[in-house]
Amino acid sequence: MPVDGRSLLERLAELPRGQAVLVAAEDVPGVHMVGGAVRDLALGLVPHEIDLVVEGDPDPLLAALGGADVEHERFGTATVDGVDVVRARAEEYSQPGALPDVRPGDIDADLRRRDFTVNAIAVALADAAVHAVAHAGEDLDSRVLRVLHDRSFRDDPTRLWRLARYAVRLGFTIEEETRRLAGEAVAAGAPGNVSGVRLGNELRLALREPDPVATLREAAALGLLPAGFEPTRPDEALALLPPGEGRRDLIILAASCAGMDARALLAWLDHMGFVATERDLVAAASRFVIGSPLRAARTPSEIARAARGAPIEAVVLAGGDNARRWIDELRHVALHINGDDLLAAGVPQGPEIGERLRRALERVLDGEIAHSRDAELAAALE
Ligand code: ATP
Numbered sequence: 001m002p003v004d005g006r007s008l009l010e011r012l013a014e015l016p017r018g019q020a021v022l023v024a025a026e027d028v029p030g031v032h033m034v035g036g037a038v039r040d041l042a043l044g045l046v047p048h049e050i051d052l053v054v055e056g057d058p059d060p061l062l063a064a065l066g067g068a069d070v071e072h073e074r075f076g077t078a079t080v081d082g083v084d085v086v087r088a089r090a091e092e093y094s095q096p097g098a099l100p101d102v103r104p105g106d107i108d109a110d111l112r113r114r115d116f117t118v119n120a121i122a123v124a125l126a127d128a129a130v131h132a133v134a135h136a137g138e139d140l141d142s143r144v145l146r147v148l149h150d151r152s153f154r155d156d157p158t159r160l161w162r163l164a165r166y167a168v169r170l171g172f173t174i175e176e177e178t179r180r181l182a183g184e185a186v187a188a189g190a191p192g193n194v195s196g197v198r199l200g201n202e203l204r205l206a207l208r209e210p211d212p213v214a215t216l217r218e219a220a221a222l223g224l225l226p227a228g229f230e231p232t233r234p235d236e237a238l239a240l241l242p243p244g245e246g247r248r249d250l251i252i253l254a255a256s257c258a259g260m261d262a263r264a265l266l267a268w269l270d271h272m273g274f275v276a277t278e279r280d281l282v283a284a285a286s287r288f289v290i291g292s293p294l295r296a297a298r299t300p301s302e303i304a305r306a307a308r309g310a311p312i313e314a315v316v317l318a319g320g321d322n323a324r325r326w327i328d329e330l331r332h333v334a335l336h337i338n339g340d341d342l343l344a345a346g347v348p349q350g351p352e353i354g355e356r357l358r359r360a361l362e363r364v365l366d367g368e369i370a371h372s373r374d375a376e377l378a379a380a381l382e
Pocket of ligand 1: 034035036037048051113114115116119120156158159
């Protein structure tokens with residue numbers, strides 16, 4: 001069925017900012033709704049933002065939307081309250097994987113630079129006229145992802161990740177030729193032409209998808225993940241994670257990295273632009289998946305020794321009764337005494353203080369002494 005611009009504008013009007021957008025566009029020529037907003041509205045979904053393209057200067061539209069002061073580069077997207085505004089542009093890739101040369105263009109040129117046909121449909125806000133690349137309407141109807149031309153993945157290999165994300169999120173099929181071109185681009189090493197940070201951003205977006213594990217599986221099937229990476233759904237770990245604590249995305253990543261060589265894992269996480277704290281967390285947590293000392297611990301003090309200092313993400317990935325006991329009970333046990341009490345009792349300043357406190361706590365945990373100030377002090381001074 002051809003895309004019906006009128007009904008898309010009616011659906012736009014029903015969105016929280018929809019009316020405001022239609023009113024703002026009344027005095028600005030050349031405003032189009034595009035991309036994910038058109039795609040999602042056509043599919044009966046609620047887009048998470050309204051994407052607008054303006055043929056010409058976007059500032060009057062931004063001002064009409066109440067975002068006159070919003071910062072944007074020449075073509076950069078400016079966002080006002082969930083509305084994305086960008087100037088229509090044409091793009092050319094001088095080198096595969098490099099950022100494109102960009103110049104102002106009309107809406108049709110703007111659609112031609114896009115990733116997949118279903119994302120390359122525009123509706124003019126003034127008269128509901130529809131602009132679309134070839135196959136866009138039929139691909140939307142038959143729920144198919146298709147690139148616009150043969151060089152698409154080589155020009156911009158981040159589109160390989162976008163392909164995996166859309167395929168899973170929308171439940172769309174990857175058109176046969178598009179899958180072949182993706183395979184060809186990966187085999188030719190196209191992802192190597194893009195900075196690790198840009199690929200890492202795509203991986204981070206994949207981890208935030210509604211079904212991140214299925215998205216990782218699709219990405220793995222496309223050849224986008226390193227050797228030993230095995231997309232894994234860590235259901236037990238996620239169920240163990242206390243509400244409000246830890247990072248679910250990093251737990252999924254760590255679970256999926258458990259089979260990777262430790263050095264290769266660190267190098268890959270660095271390359272993908274994870275900051276040191278995230279990198280170390282994922283690396284540590286991934287080592288807890290198999291054969292963790294936490295799982296092997298037999299007494300409360302052994303559990304505490306294995307779990308203390310480990311991130312919560314690692315503890316839940318180790319799983320089992322010990323992890324549960326640490327989370328629910330043992331990690332909350334604290335001594336009534338502290339270092340000052342030992343100093344006052346004559347223990348010299350230094351590492352011995354911490355050592356004595358740790359031993360006293362272990363004896364409390366194992367039930368060898370009472371959980372009381374006197375018993376703890378006596379044990380710590382033994
Ligand atoms: P969502 O935000 O729901 O993931 P979206 O389609 O809105 O989906 P955005 O990343 O917000 O995705 O991009 C908006 C539009 O810009 C896309 O629909 C697509 O047309 C275009 N686009 C984004 N990234 C690329 C790219 N790497 N190559 C070509 N076109 C792109």
